[in-house]
Amino acid sequence: MAVYDAQVLRGTTAESFERALRRRYFTDPQRHGKWLLIPTAGSAKGAAGFPRLLLHFGMTGNLRWCEHDAELHKHDRVVFDFAAGELRYRDMRKLTGIHLARDEDEVDDVLAELGPDAQRIGEDEFADRLSRTSRRIKPALMDQSLLAGLGNICVDEILWRFRIPPTRETRDLAADDVFRLHREMRSMLRAAVRAGHVPDDPSWLTGHRDEPDRRCPRCSTALRHAKVGGRSTLWCPTCQPG
Template sequence: MPELPDVAGFRRVAEQATGRQVREVRVHDAQVLRGIGADAFQRALRRRYFAEPRRHGKWLLIATAAAVNASPAPPTLLLHFGMTGSLQWCAHGDELHQHDRLVFDFAAGELRYRDMRKLTGIHLAREQDEVDDLLAELGPDAQEIGTDEFAERLTRTRRRLKPALMDQAVLAGIGNICADEILWRARIDPNRSTTDLGAADLDRLHREMRAMLREAVRVGRVPDGASWLTGHRDEPDRRCPRCSSALRRMRIGGRSTLWCPTCQPA
């Protein structure tokens, strides 16, 4: 599932369209559109210019600019990538992938929204109020939140730590793989209650989260190298890359969770 680092990578893909005018919008599967039909979507974006994209949690937002004297006011594109979504920058004439649901055509190339399962999709907001409504239930972005606010939001209710980290209303952007990686780096058991965390635990957790996200955003995904927990998720004999203990896996909050019982004691 795309998480904050992946969407940061998609943002860099979308930057290739910054300042460029949409020549044509081709909707190959209208099921990825939310709250708008294909014809209206195409009319709203044709001949618009894409502004620099920005990210909040797992959402990517692309404001648009109008041609001179064009009306109505230019809308904002909001993309969510669900379980299998991505953005691809392709040359004209590149073969269309079977899961390319939407194509924005520019003079320099094509920006394609690719998604196999179509669990979420694309919104078009006409006004800033609509953008605010769509993002209203999200907490602060995990890459931007400060230490004090992080501690306050994480500990305001009694619950297990991993589900709290993944709750987008608490913190926007952290998914299953990021949460496991952060907790492993911070040496904290994912089953611990948020109310059992001391100031030192919270400070370390925030510090490791920021460091992990910084590295992962740089490459546009959670790295799966030998020194990362993620790199050992699918091994038949899963071993901790730090202490070589056998890793454990169980479901916490309905999600498959990997951790090291030696490095992350209860």
């Protein structure tokens, strides 16, 4: 393996990082919210699955599988070498980076402020957590301590599908509304996971974000754009009346 930019490493040096992972291999990854957790294994004795990589991709990061002789991209920060090829951590902005956790306590420290994962939370817990907050629905859903894993584009898509404006107050949602919102969220996330990103299909709100004349794919109304909770927000004033 090779570290080409140590600025993406958190809580460790390039030398310590390489030494900790030498002669180890990755096992089944897990995910919590926007974090990817990759356990490792090897011949040396130690706690099962450790050291463990915790990767956060921010807005521009990803993992790319490449051939050994593929040209190095200027944003390839860390390269993990395998017999069949290379796994490259590529990130332009380096917002969050890679943590190396040596035990469960270090994993807990990194993830301590996160709520339950948005894709796995059940209806009742979702309803309970929303009932504890009184604010507009978009910033509530984007609060990672309330619910981990939803980003700006995800939340706009969910609210458009659910037909409520991003400015609706959580206290104004009836119990049935909350359960339907949960179903829309789970449905959207399943589709996004299958695609590997929030699809920019023409039938999705996301597919029209960057158009000069942004119109709702459902009713053709001109889409409204403004800051909600400090984040750039897109919605349809006809489908999502406030």
